[in-house]
Amino acid sequence: MNYIIIFFRFVFKHLGKIAFAIGLCCFFIFIFFPFSDLNDFISSKVSELTQKKVFLQFEDMHINPIATSVKLDQVSIETAAIDHLSLDSITATPSIVALIKKQIGGKINADGLFKGRLNLQVTPISQLESGAQKISIDLASEKLSLQEIRKTFRLSLPLSGSTNFNARLNLDTSFQDQPDGDFQSTTDKFELISANINLGEMGSINLPDIKFKQIDLKGKISNGKMIIESGKFGQTSDDLFGTINGDIGLKISQIGNRTVPELGDIRLNIDLTAKPAFKEKASLFLSFLSQCTKEDKGITYIKCKLTANSGGSPQFSPLN
Numbered sequence: 001m002n003y004i005i006i007f008f009r010f011v012f013k014h015l016g017k018i019a020f021a022i023g024l025c026c027f028f029i030f031i032f033f034p035f036s037d038l039n040d041f042i043s044s045k046v047s048e049l050t051q052k053k054v055f056l057q058f059e060d061m062h063i064n065p066i067a068t069s070v071k072l073d074q075v076s077i078e079t080a081a082i083d084h085l086s087l088d089s090i091t092a093t094p095s096i097v098a099l100i101k102k103q104i105g106g107k108i109n110a111d112g113l114f115k116g117r118l119n120l121q122v123t124p125i126s127q128l129e130s131g132a133q134k135i136s137i138d139l140a141s142e143k144l145s146l147q148e149i150r151k152t153f154r155l156s157l158p159l160s161g162s163t164n165f166n167a168r169l170n171l172d173t174s175f176q177d178q179p180d181g182d183f184q185s186t187t188d189k190f191e192l193i194s195a196n197i198n199l200g201e202m203g204s205i206n207l208p209d210i211k212f213k214q215i216d217l218k219g220k221i222s223n224g225k226m227i228i229e230s231g232k233f234g235q236t237s238d239d240l241f242g243t244i245n246g247d248i249g250l251k252i253s254q255i256g257n258r259t260v261p262e263l264g265d266i267r268l269n270i271d272l273t274a275k276p277a278f279k280e281k282a283s284l285f286l287s288f289l290s291q292c293t294k295e296d297k298g299i300t301y302i303k304c305k306l307t308a309n310s311g312g313s314p315q316f317s318p319l320n
Contacts, residue, residue, distance in 0.1 A: 072089065081153065093109075103124035104122055108121075119140045132176070134173075140166050161189045161191055167181060178252065183221065190210075206284055209281065218231070226249075240273070242302070248264070271302070
């Protein structure tokens, strides 16, 4: 019994030194821990949890206990729909308050995504009776390469240019109510190389080379629709320029563990001006819209309304 008393007296007498030694040991264990060796373990776990639908690889991992963040360097992601998505780094910083309340919240910063940068912040708003959560999402991206997006998602359209996109949305995680919010995007040096587009029952159409110095879009998402309040294509110095507005049906549903977007009715008003240089290389394309075009002193004015019911073929009619 005396030995036990002596032991505890020693511990309490040197408690500060012992705590310092334990803290120092933990510090050096953390500093020299080979986090990079967790690559294969984490990759296999991600593959297992997603039933081999997502493959994740990274070169190194850093944990910052002060900022409560995890950073992965030289990240590569592959899925059935994504062909080798690579990032310079991705940093996840969960919200401690949200974790304590068992809610979704935190920040994700992705550098090198499509040769640009993306910042995502999720803030919890409330807990719904269904058990789902209502959250606020702030999304900001800079200089995303359209060419890299096309390659990654295997899009057939030969696009190039860089885009900045900002959006703020409120949504519930069960998607019983559709998201609502606003968005704004600016695309610089947009270029679409001549391509053949399939329009379903209407056949196909050959698009000419289309270049815009800048594309500006601003709108909102509300009641299952993406509403384009103002859209500006190109500048007056371009061979083709004009405006667009209208709405596109966009419903998002939760099916099992998947989030599935569904396009609905389309109603767009298009007002474009084509100079002779564009008309010369796009005569076939303009003939397809002949019912919507007028000419004056060599300038072609395209004023049309594009409509399409959910799953149906697009129809063009003159814009009053």
